[in-house]
């Protein structure tokens with residue numbers, strides 16, 4: 001049976017974390033990882049359930065005895081695990097559902113560090129950032145916003161029973177995102193937007209390609225999970241090096257992006273930012289400052305990961321490992337790589353199929369995900385062999401020439417393709433190296 005999108009995403013996230021950390025004890029690492037994921041997911045469900053209950057809606061029935069047993073045993077998976085190995089630091093450290101049963105010291109240490117309140121997103125987002133100090137964003141939509149605190153007042157912050165949501169597939173939350181379930185369900189930070197807000201959002205969000213990939217129900221869920229925030233010119237919205245908490249969409253105004261205090265970019269209405277730290281569980285790669293007074297919409301990390309990551313950022317997840325493993329692309333930053341991934345497409349070729357014809361106009365650049373290819377030239381025969389993680393098709397694009405050789409798949413081949421405009425726009429940082437390695441240059445035999 002094919003995996004659901006939710007299962008694929010979960011699997012891809014796990015795989016990436018393993019590749020990123022290359023643990024010496026895979027089983028221990030995996031036990032820690034999934035224990036933390038389970039905690040996060042239970043907490044998420046708990047908040048949803050509490051909110052739904054406050055509206056008189058029952059989301060889940062009582063778990064069966066067998067579910068309780070599964071839960072109890074899974075919760076023990078983390079017992080005795082070294083904190084050093086724990087990848088996903090619970091964003092709800094002070095509300096850790098297992099805190100009364102295990103890791104007492106860890107839990108109290110975390111909450112004393114964070115000093116965070118009970119608000120859903122006030123916890124320390126110590127995600128994969130051992131020992132780093134979270135600098136609380138002055139823009140935290142939950143900081144000092146009286147409307148918000150009233151909305152969240154209904155959330156039950158009692159420790160979770162060990163069997164909470166036990167034994168359910170991790171896609172339970174995915175199931176609740178199914179269209180038919182929407183009538184019964186709202187996430188805890190959900191707030192229906194006014195007509196006036198919806199009109200404005202339709203404009204700003206309508207311009208953002210990320211939201212076009214969502215179906216109507218997920219779009220509605222995201223829209224109602226967004227929190228409006230006005231910021232004055234000069235406000236630091238995100239600080240480079242901090243942990244990720246929110247993803248932002250700009251409704252009005254302009255923001256500047258600074259890397260190591262140097263202005264690298266700016267963007268205006270309809271654009272979004274702050275996704276990288278949330279996607280990769282990594283520190284913020286840039287500082288973002290309001291260049292004018294701005295109206296922003298903030299989406300919390302969990303809704304971002306639950307809904308946007310698997311749809312709008314699917315390509316980034318899909319191509320991330322490939323792009324990281326291609327030597328010529330090593331100099332790209334996380335941001336460059338993410339933008340490149342957005343522009344890629346996939347093509348498959350059978351053995352013997354020609355991918356590029358000598359003499360044709362060049363339209364694409366190719367990265368070989370897997371497979372072997374042969375490069376041949378009229379009158380010369382085979383001049384080069386290509387394998388996984390090699391590239392081809394750059395000569396025509398770099399020099400505005402027809403294709404200088406024919407490239408044929410020798411085995412089943414999967415390539416990622418980048419169109420000409422993307423090549424020029426996104427590969428700027430590697431053009432010099434591509435030119436240096438040009439196989440048609442005098443004195444250059446093969447790549």
Ligand SMILES: Nc1ncnc2c1ncn2[C@@H]1O[C@@H]2COP(=O)(O)O[C@H]2[C@H]1O
Pocket residue numbers: 238244257259264265272273274275276277278283284285286287288335
């Ligand atoms: N040129 C750039 N380099 C790095 N980050 C950028 C750039 N332009 C925009 N950004 C955004 O700045 C954000 C800072 O926080 P994140 O790292 O989460 O995600 C980053 C991107 O969304």
Ligand SMILES: Nc1ncnc2c1ncn2[C@@H]1O[C@@H]2COP(=O)(O)O[C@H]2[C@H]1O
Pocket residue numbers: 356362375377383384391392393394395396397402403404405406407439440445446447
């Ligand atoms: N010796 C070679 N001569 C020409 N092209 C080569 C050679 N070796 C590899 N190639 C690749 O084959 C591709 C054919 O299309 P391009 O000319 O766009 O770019 C070319 C290179 O990427």
